[in-house]
Amino acid sequence: MPELPEVETVRAGLASLITGATISAVEVRRDSCVRLLPGGAAEFAAAITGTTIRAVVRRGKFLWCELDSMEALSAHLGMSGQFRVHHGAVVPAPHSHCRARLLLEVGSQTMTLDFLDQRTFGYLHAEPLIATSDGLPGGQGSDTAMVPASVTHIARDALDPHLDPASAAMTMRRGSRGIKQVMLDQTVVAGIGNIYADEALWMARLHPERPAHAVTSRQATDLLAAAQDVMREALAQGGTSFDALYVNVNGESGYFSRSLHAYGRGGEPCERCGRLLTRASIGGRSTHWCSQCQRRWAARGSRTARARGGT
């Protein structure tokens, strides 16, 4: 499942290959992949054909190309989206999961950019760029940015250097939801998905269902740092892959799945204490944790436990 490290790997790959390219032709092979546009495939093609890609940008799991038209060609990979680039004028037959194909030109060079998406939760979109500042929900810092209209509600990226960890950690402690639910809320901090949420909670020794308001300031800070650490490490290894749904623009998988401590390891021993890891569905998402290391409530003897009369 593409989360921040996977989407960043895709962004970097695309940026190196298609920056400066002009979109010469657009073929939408499945209309639902441009479902956000009322005018469908025709509107999509009309909006981006003839434009030149200035930059490839990302916030959280949202990805977009800045176009010279001052609009954005935006994309979300959903669960299974992939971009694949082919070089040269000889264009291979499209994959059965190919939802859209763009022809690109850089000078005399021709490229084909395919958007593949087996489970079709992903999309392509053409939309205006909106200037944003620290007025963004969950956004801190003082820089300004241009983001697509559909991304204006998304919080600052978890690895954005302008993210204020103390402020983000404070936001994470609000409300009655389980802390994992909060981590997955892209309007709080952007980029954390199901895999890295479980990993960060295991590293920070926090139960996924601990209410956000029962997480201490120190714990929230540690949890955010753990999420950043695990995603930085995954990024360095080219992203996680355990089912071939995620690949980079050259079709290669990452290696980070070998480093997972919690996700997908239900029934296996915890690497810290040996207790068998629990797997359960929480909020409709498979969740993995150690019932020994990750307690739902604060440990006996802590201020919280004493206030409640202990557990």
Place this chain on the structure above:
DNA sequence: AGTAGCACCTGATTGC
């Protein structure tokens, strides 16, 4: 306002 629940979708896997 904040939160829970569900729809969206397809292919691999599991169960009978």
Place this chain on the structure above:
DNA sequence: TGCAATCAGGTGCTAC
């Protein structure tokens, strides 16, 4: 063997 049920899950919408 074959068909049906189950599972995976990010986002956004609706309902409470």
